Amino acid sequence: xxxxxxxxxxLAEETEEIGDxxxxxxxxxxxxxxxxxxxxxxxxxxxxxxYHMTSNHEDANDLxxxxxxxAFRALKSFKGDSSFYTWIYRIAVNKTINFLKQxxxxxxxxxxxxxxxxxxxxxxxxxxxxxxxxxDLNLSELQEKLNEAMQKLSEHHRMVVTLHDVQGLxxxxxxxxxxxxxxxxxxxxxxxxxxxxxxxxxxLK
Amino acid sequence: xxxxxxxxxxxxKLMALKRYEQPPPGYFNRLPxxxxxxxxxxxxxxxxxxxxxxxxxFRPAMAYGFALAAFGALTFSVIYSVKTQPSESAQNPLKNxxxxxxxxxxxxxxxxxxxxxxxxxWNNTNSSNAxxxxxxxxxxxPHDRTVPVSFASP
Numbered sequence: 001x002x003x004x005x006x007x008x009x010x011l012a013e014e015t016e017e018i019g020d021x022x023x024x025x026x027x028x029x030x031x032x033x034x035x036x037x038x039x040x041x042x043x044x045x046x047x048x049x050x051y052h053m054t055s056n057h058e059d060a061n062d063l064x065x066x067x068x069x070x071a072f073r074a075l076k077s078f079k080g081d082s083s084f085y086t087w088i089y090r091i092a093v094n095k096t097i098n099f100l101k102q103x104x105x106x107x108x109x110x111x112x113x114x115x116x117x118x119x120x121x122x123x124x125x126x127x128x129x130x131x132x133x134x135x136d137l138n139l140s141e142l143q144e145k146l147n148e149a150m151q152k153l154s155e156h157h158r159m160v161v162t163l164h165d166v167q168g169l170x171x172x173x174x175x176x177x178x179x180x181x182x183x184x185x186x187x188x189x190x191x192x193x194x195x196x197x198x199x200x201x202x203x204l205k
Numbered sequence: 206x207x208x209x210x211x212x213x214x215x216x217x218k219l220m221a222l223k224r225y226e227q228p229p230p231g232y233f234n235r236l237p238x239x240x241x242x243x244x245x246x247x248x249x250x251x252x253x254x255x256x257x258x259x260x261x262x263f264r265p266a267m268a269y270g271f272a273l274a275a276f277g278a279l280t281f282s283v284i285y286s287v288k289t290q291p292s293e294s295a296q297n298p299l300k301n302x303x304x305x306x307x308x309x310x311x312x313x314x315x316x317x318x319x320x321x322x323x324x325x326x327w328n329n330t331n332s333s334n335a336x337x338x339x340x341x342x343x344x345x346x347p348h349d350r351t352v353p354v355s356f357a358s359p
Contacts, residue, residue: 032241039237047236052223061228061236068240069249111226118225123218143222165220179265193213204215 016041020084028075035075038084039068045167046092052162053096053155055147056110063099067092082176089177097155107151114139127203142203149199157192164189 020041026034046067051060071088078087118124118139127142150158159178163169164185169177171185178185197204243249 032245035244036237036241039240040233043233043236047228047233051226051228057228064236065240065243066249069243072244073249112228113226114222115225115227118222121221121225123221124225127215127219127222139222142219143226146219146222161220165217166223193216197213197216200216200219204219 017083017085021080024075024078024080024084027072028078035072038088042085042088043068046088048167049089049092049162050096051112052150052166053100053158055151056108057112058110059099063092063095067095070095086173086176090179093159093177097159100155109144109147109151111143111147114143145200145203149196152199153192153195157188157195160185160188161192161196165193 020038023034023038023041027038043064047060047064050063050067051057054060054063067088071091074091078084082090124139150161153161156178160174163174163177164171171182171189174185175182
């Protein structure tokens with residue numbers, strides 16, 4: 001019996017996009033099961049984006065729900081010029097940035113727990129190893145310092161770092177989501193990393 | 206900006222920690238149900254104004270187009286009003302109570318040539334009232350019009 005090879009990443013993306021289009025068409029006709037499938041497909045990514053921007057689980061929960069509710073109400077006007085993936089991300093990004101502007105500097109962190117698998121991540125192990133000048137630091141403290149540093153960035157710089165360095169999106173995808181060109185994405189990313197490196201210099205080797 | 210690719214290597218490793226921050230167990234199993242409940246309860250249904258604003262939020266080009274059209278309409282209305290105001294008063298000078306040099310002929314044609322000119326007799330005195338009653342310059346006259354005066358001696 002021959003085993004089928006795993007689909008290439010590009011093919012997987014195309015398959016996902018075709019699946020999205022079918023689900024969107026059905027959801028536009030008020031098929032709630034189709035919309036439920038779309039929510040399940042994107043909820044983790046949308047939640048993660050909002051959470052890393054706010055550093056607050058309750059705010060991320062509210063904003064994620066509002067993003068999907070708003071997307072459902074606006075779904076009839078969605079013509080498919082961009083992918084559903086880009087479109088829903090754009091709604092989440094706009095909602096989050098508006099929320100943060102209203103909140104201004106009143107940051108109240110409510111951080112999620114770090115998954116126990118983090119202790120096995122070689123990169124993270126190296127960071128809290130004896131080579132680190134702050135070797136007394138544990139992962140929870142490091143998490144807090146990292147989130148504090150993230151909150152010092154402007155909303156747009158934090159968004160670029162979140163989408164690229166945490167979520168792994170390409171410059172092109174970020175440009176589409178944030179409605180700016182790739183050059184702007186690159187320069188924002190560079191500046192944001194420089195800022196973070198300065199804030200976290202004590203914790204980096 | 207063309208920096209060493211390894212410049213941010215330590216930071217990149219540290220950022221990996223954020224991927225391990227996870228919401229409480231079972232959170233993603235409950236979230237879709239909450240969202241669909243809120244949709245079915247009719248939450249997030251927008252009014253006309255919100256729909257209008259939402260349409261602009263998703264299509265910046267439409268918002269710019271609308272702003273341009275509004276600016277054009279405003280400019281046109283300002284220019285139109287500035288151009289039309291003086292010409293209207295020139296066409297109808299008496300309507301506005303103005304008398305311009307160009308309207309003398311129209312002004313003179315209002316008077317009938319066959320009618321005798323009204324002459325003010327300054328010597329005429331009344332026994333009951335020694336002082337002559339002069340027509341008011343500002344109050345409404347008997348014919349509500351300006352009366353030409355002759356300076357010929359009676």
